[in-house]
Amino acid sequence: MKETVRIGWGSAYADDNLDPAEDLAQFGRLDALCFDALAERTLALAQIRRRHDPLQGYDLRLDEFGRRFLPYAAQGLKLVTNMGAANPMAAAHRLSQIAQEMGLGTVRIAAVTGDDVTDAILALDPLLDENGRALSQMPGKPVCANAYIGAEPLVQALNQGADVVVGGRIADPSLGLAVLRHGFGWSDTDWNRLGQGIVVGHVLECGTHVTGGNFADPPYRVVPHLDRLGMPLAEVKGDGSAIIGKLDSSGGMVTTETVKAQLVYEIHNPAQYFTPDVTADFCGVEVLPIGPDRVMVVGGRGTARPQTLKVLVGIxxxxxxxxxxxxxxxxxxxxxxxxxxxxxxxxxxxxxxxxxxxxxxxxxxxxxxxxxxxxxxxxxxxxxxxxxxxxxxxxxxxxxxxxxxxxxxxxxxxxxxxxxxxxxxxxxxxxxxxxxxxxxxxxxx
Amino acid sequence: MRVSLREVAYTRSGDKSDTSNVGVVPYRPDDLAWLERELTVDRVREAFSGLVVGDIRRYVLPGIHALNFVMEHALGGGVSRSLNLDAHGKSWGNLMLSMEVEAPQGWSPAWPEVSAHD
The missing domain is CATH 3.30.70.1150 (ACT-like. Chain A, domain 2)
Structure with a gap:
């Protein structure tokens, strides 16, 4: 088992800039680099692309991602991503093809599938959370349904030696949790560690949100060098405690304020943050300044995972x-x-x-x-x-x-x-x- | 003493479907106690009147001394359905910062110190 796992975050959505991610790959001394690519609508748009061409439906940056990051995977950097979007299998095949073309045929690439639940949802005709109406009673035609899935299949892939894991609607923080479970051998019912792992994933998942993006409000909040904002990384110990940081060469900043701002982003009840892996509890999370651009995050806990998975239905x-x-x-x-x-x-x-x-x-x-x-x-x-x-x-x-x-x-x-x-x-x-x-x-x- | 919330705290807004959440984090942890008295659900409902249609709930994150307001039917249907120019409600936190709160006697802003960096 490792003592420390170093995770970098390379993408926070489908159109994110990959330049800071390459800086992290080159200079971050990372074990793994995670790329989140899916917002609420992204996957449905990808489903439409797949309909037009069965070989498409993955992230539009996939070729760029392959060319820029597969060489690092060949040197031992794990790449974990949901850039497969509506077609993880096609994405994995395309990455494999790029690896062959680049002479990197030894890189092991795994696809994670199973999040597409369109047929099941059409058969179940569930009520929609937003309006309580049955899907079949909606005036529009359903396009797709994808369930948020967790870290388990990613952990299996990594444990079996995958260098690159590409899936579809994997929950954003679960990408990071998978790296931690693989690195530390956490069990899938170690709720407090899983809860803290989700906290770490949550802090990282929006990329620059924790390094000074979406934060400046001069003169109240001033962020240095926003013109060359970098992506974050975390040094995580086996107990889940994490130091959030960034490369010295990048702009922006990691402070207790930027970390707290990201902790509250898109959460509802902080005692019950539902994920496919664990019901995480953010109430005891503390952030502690360790040094310049270094902030420790500890205290996340968790209880058993929900019996149901969230599904997004596109109409x-x-x-x-x-x-x-x-x-x-x-x-x-x-x-x-x-x-x-x-x-x-x-x-x-x-x-x-x-x-x-x-x-x-x-x-x-x-x-x-x-x-x-x-x-x-x-x-x-x-x-x-x-x-x-x-x-x-x-x-x-x-x-x-x-x-x-x-x-x-x-x-x-x-x-x-x-x-x-x-x-x-x-x-x-x-x-x-x-x-x-x-x-x-x-x-x- | 009436002060703008912008003197006391920073915010971040997020969206999940038609639900918006605005986290409010005071620059000084000690300010949470009186902010909790001032920044009530009723006052926030008033500030977002006509914009947020559904229920508003408030949560506390004791470990980081923050408040979290969860507002339903707050985004005109959510990012994929809203006709609002800011369909994510990215700026809902900034509307929150335009609220005024009653600070205790002798209170002074903390932000010049905390924003000093680099």
Whole structure:
């Protein structure tokens, strides 16, 4: 067993920058580098790509990932990722092909499958958490359903000698937990260690969120060198205690504040953070400054894992229309208000069966907080009108964006129209009996 | 003494489907005690009136001296369905920071010290 496991985090979502990850691979003296690539909608979009081409459906950066990081895997760095998205098997085969092309044929690549529960969910027709309606009663067509799966299959793959493990909807912090379970031989019912392992994974899983990203608020919070923000790493001991840090060469900072900010990110009841591996308890977690850019995280605990797994269901719900036009100079606010009124009057003439929802905002005034917006001291002379709608038909969405374009001929000086129509792939959550989900490991080659 | 929450604490907002959570972490751990009295669910509901439609629950993380507000039906349907320009509600924590709280007599801000770095 190792005394210390060094984990780096290379990606926090599907479009993340891989440059800082390569710095970590090169200079971090790491045992493993984890890449999380999946947000709520990412996997459903990947499912659509797979439908168009059965060999696709994995992360769009996979080739870049392979070329940049397989050479490190050949030197002993474990790569653990959910970049397989909707097609982990195809992703593993593609990585194997890249490894062969690069003369790295000895790298052992494993795929983890089994998170795709589309058929099971369609048969079960469960109630959706968001609205309590049965899936079959929803107006849109279900596209896919994926269960969040945990560390167990990754641990099996690593224990069997995998250098690279690529899966689909593996829960973000479970990627890190798998590395720790492999490194320290923690059992899958050692709840307190698993809970602390999830805490470590949670602190790392959003990448730059713990190294100074999404944190600066000058003059209250100043972060150095945000222009070259780096990704985090953790030095973890066998009891799960971890020192969170970063490379000296990267910008940003790791402080007790940045770590605490990430600890509270996307958690609900801190005593019961449900994961596929363990119900983690964040209440006793403490953060202690150890040195410059070094913060210790201890005190995570856990209880038995839930009997059910969270499932994300993607439903095709038509289209999103979005368009904007700007007004600037004296009277900008009044002209933007006039444009807003005209647009809302014109939308009245549309079929409200087709236009399911519509809103018209003034960007710079109250677009984000709406009725909760604090009253401004004065109105800016640079205001943007934004129309957004959910429609069931694409041509309706297109026409609604044209309405904004026609505001070139509304109040004086309207300019800078941008229009966008995108498919509305709506995500809903439900649960499935954990026993009904059987993750599998397959070695390639 | 009325002060902006921004003088006392920092926040981070996250989204899971249509549920938003805003973690509130005072710069000084000792400030949690009076912040708990000031930053009630009722006051937060008022600050997010018209934006958050569902229930709001508050949790305490004693080990890091933080509060966590979990707000349901808070994101216009969530990132994949919301028509809000900020569909994730990334800025909900910043709206929280615009709230005013009553600080104890003699209280002074801590942030210039803690933000000194590098």
């Amino acid at each position: 095709d719900e038509g289209w999103h229309a979005e368009a904007e036009i700007s007004f600037a100079g004296p009277g900008a606010y009044e002209r933007a208000r006039l444009s807003q009124q005209i647009l809302l009057q014109r939308v009245e003439h549309y079929d409200r069966q087709d236009v399911a929802e519509v809103r018209c905002d003034l960007i710079g005034i109250n677009a984000i907080f709406g009725p909760a917006s604090p009253q401004p001291a004065s109105f800016p002379e640079d205001v943007r009108v934004r129309l957004a709608a959910h429609t069931w038909h694409q041509d309706t969405a297109e026409r609604l964006t044209r309405e904004v374009e026609w505001q070139y001929f509304g109040p004086s000086g309207g300019g800078g129209v941008r229009r966008r129509v995108t498919p509305r792939l709506a995500m809903y959550s439900t649960r499935i009996d954990a026993q009904a989900v059987r993750p599998r490991v397959a070695f390639i080659g």
